[in-house]
Amino acid sequence: MNKLLIGLESSSLMPLIAITPLSQDCYETIWEELFHNSFIIHRDSLAELRTIFEFSANTFFSNPIARMQKLRDISLWKGLTPKGVAIKLLLDGQAGGWIGNKNSRVQTFFFSDVIDSMDDSITDLQEFCNIVVGRMKAKVDHFNHLTTPQNNILVIDLKNALPYWGYHNVSADFLEENRPLTVQVQEDCASIDMFMDKRLPARRDAFHYHMLTQEHVDLLLVGDANFESNICRCAQCIKCSPSIRILTNKRRNDLLNL
Numbered sequence: 502m503n504k505l506l507i508g509l510e511s512s513s514l515m516p517l518i519a520i521t522p523l524s525q526d527c528y529e530t531i532w533e534e535l536f537h538n539s540f541i542i543h544r545d546s547l548a549e550l551r552t553i554f555e556f557s558a559n560t561f562f563s564n565p566i567a568r569m570q571k572l573r574d575i576s577l578w579k580g581l582t583p584k585g586v587a588i589k590l591l592l593d594g595q596a597g598g599w600i601g602n603k604n605s606r607v608q609t610f611f612f613s614d615v616i617d618s619m620d621d622s623i624t625d626l627q628e629f630c631n632i633v634v635g636r637m638k639a640k641v642d643h644f645n646h647l648t649t650p651q652n653n654i655l656v657i658d659l660k661n662a663l664p665y666w667g668y669h670n671v672s673a674d675f676l677e678e679n680r681p682l683t684v685q686v687q688e689d690c691a692s693i694d695m696f697m698d699k700r701l702p703a704r705r706d707a708f709h710y711h712m713l714t715q716e717h718v719d720l721l722l723v724g725d726a727n728f729e730s731n732i733c734r735c736a737q738c739i740k741c742s743p744s745i746r747i748l749t750n751k752r753r754n755d756l757l758n759l
């Protein structure tokens with residue numbers, strides 16, 4: 502059977518690094534249908550994922566670790582535990598958004614298992630703060646490690662997928678999958694400056710599409726519902742126009758009978 506060249510980008514890699522409502526669809530699409538093919542991704546897609554925990558303003562409102570450090574300045578009142586206060590602090594940032602951006606809802610998904618890991622016997626907020634902040638930083642380091650290639654290869658082992666939105670979003674097959682996926686990481690073959698006329702989220706979609714098209718991929722797998730409206734329309738991209746498959750949350754909804 503001829504091998505297809507399949508392009509991944511930030512939005513289709515994220516569901517394999519950390520569990521989201523798109524993870525089940527991403528898993529079934531790759532492991533059940535496309536696994537024997539070749540997969541590539543560009544360095545900028547990995548770099549984009551690593552910006553999730555970089556904060557230019559680095560304020561209480563943007564950075565969940567800065568919010569958690571407020572535990573040092575507050576007191577426990579009326580039956581709340583350090584864990585309860587910690588969850589409220591995580592939620593008390595910027596609103597909005599869906600999977601990987603800098604809003605407090607998705608940050609709370611990301612760090613809720615860190616809060617869960619804390620020992621219930623710790624009632625001193627200073628001690629709780631020191632430990633939880635250390636574990637949050639370790640989780641960010643772990644996420645960044647999972648998105649950093651070795652010798653231009655990213656090996657994705659689903660056993661390492663971070664809990665993020667919760668294990669209820671994926672099947673037992675996902676959690677027990679033992680075939681690692683090998684993804685070739687390509688050097689960026691264009692400059693994002695080509696797309697400065699586009700607004701920020703669309704700019705990176707167009708950039709990734711353009712670079713994958715330059716590599717002559719047969720199929721692009723993406724997790725961003727708006728991806729097709731953001732693609733590059735240069736002469737070369739129009740000529741090649743690879744197929745685009747958009748991941749959805751339907752398969753996790755089926756799992757949960759939603």
Ligand SMILES: [Zn+2]
Binds near residue numbers: 710711714735737738
């Ligand atoms: Zn193009």
